[in-house]
Amino acid sequence: MKTLTTVALGLASLLVPIVSLPAEKSVPNSSVAEPTLRYIQSNGIRMRVAEMGKGPLVILVHGWPESWYSWRHQLPALAAAGYHVVAPDMRGYGKTDKPQAVESYDIHQLTADIVGIVDAMGEKTAILVGHDWGAIVAWQSMLLHPKRFTALVAMSVPYSGHGQQSLVQTLQKSLGDNFFYILYFQEPGVAEKEFDADPRGILSRLYLSPDSPREAPTITDPKRAAGGWIPRMGAPKGLPAWLTQADLDYYVSEYTQAGFRGGINYYRNFHHNWQNTPQLADAKVTSPVYFIAGDKDVVIRGATAETLKASMKNAVP
Template sequence: MSVITHRTVKTNGIHLHIAEAGQGPLVLLLHGWPESWYSWRHQLPALAAAGYHVVAPDVRGYGQSDKPWEIEAYSMKQLLADCTGLLDALGEKTAVIVGHDWGAAMAWTSAALHPERYRAVVGMSVPHLGRAPMPPTQLFQQMFQDTWLYILYFQQPGVAEAEFEADIPKALRTIFAGPPGYDPMSPIVRAKKRSDGYLTGLDAPATLPAWLTEEDLAYFVKEFSGSGFRSGLNRYRNMDRDWHELPELATTKIHQPALFVIGEQDPGRAFAPIEPMKALVPHLREPVIVPGALHWVQQERPAEVNAALLAFLKGLPT
């Protein structure tokens, strides 16, 4: 089995911690919220064994990477510059970019705006929907009206941080393994009042699902005990800024080979449909819908996800 090694690299004026394995063409793996490089623990050795140089950073604000304080430091423009700078630091002209959750948004946007650096793209759990017709927070207020929505709850600095950091082990246990508080269609979420928090009405399960061991959870808890939640939440606070800063996403298509992977039971399927993506990503392969998986698809079903990734990678032009 390929050994995962760790180091720190400088990019875009900050330091990123990266986990890496293998040698060969570069595959960049980007995690989402609230995660870390560790979310790719099953993919790193599998892709390395197949002949790829696999790199999974702690995205800025997470784990052992730098954590700028300013909200605007987490704009999509800054995150994209981190990625291209990481390629430069690794001495690579191009890579296949793979992302999950917010990492998927980073991957899609990177492929759209820097096609010369990314020869193919894979998004997991979050499809590419281009540019919204209005700033996202306004759109969500229109769409969900009186329904509590986690994205809107996350907008006020300090509020969600205080809730999660009051008991980090319980918060992460609930987010990963409890009822999905990110599902606006859930009866639990629909019953919430505007003043409620993310964890209101959600129970932390006594027993974890098979895909997440107590040791896995302890790793995430350790990382967030060191970093806190502010930086990761600041990504949500840049959604409107991104809309203003990246108007080109309204018309730019992704022409590289592309793959979308999502869990069969991911609540996002209800309000972020796949079909509109096909016009924006003309070379999208047949989407992979992973049976039985929820949102944390590459952790929940690593064998199926690894198989999908390797089939996609092996089918790319050399």
């Protein structure tokens, strides 16, 4: 696997207490240069983007349940390193448009949104950085639009190719009637109703690691029929140093106005995406790639660097 180091080094600013808060919100002032927040047209929708710096274009693609604000540390760091860095609210999130149809959130639309950002910035190509669902979109952008993206930093979610069945099919076979959030999200209207009723409850639980101090969960039955997701995760007993109350309040305000349906619709397209990308069965990412994951990241479930490299070797030589 080829490596990309310059942009990835800027991501180390995650460990630095840089605060960059949006001017349109009632939040504490920051001594750090703030990004410009503006709207662009991309792939037929209006997208809000945070933007800083001049130089080669880097697009930061957030995951779920997040927003452009998830990149508040990296925006100034990458701008200072000599990049024109853009972090959008993805389709369905924040103040970006939120189409109603579930199929409006399939991988072809999501990757076309990223291509549209490159066009809106007046560029031919860009470097991609993606985390969580943003990594999925970034991997697929590299494969579906290889001439538009020159390098990738993927965080948390590796790419091992186009499987023999969709992720949803795999989970349904392995978990049956047991609760798992991706299967919960397949039920129309259910998860978003729960989360829209208590955005602070779901966000505060998801942003902290599972081993953080928490109250006891109120649902312990593993069966999906026992109830939703929030009661299955104990309420946090406090916030860690890296997540301030102002940070959490900003996320809560964004989801209070935007709702959760848009982001959940990404998950509802897992099977559809698998069915509609047969051309990726033997596709490979040939541009430089740098993969980053936390050693306590539940997504990789304790996998070692060697295991992750091995899982990607066929699709990411």
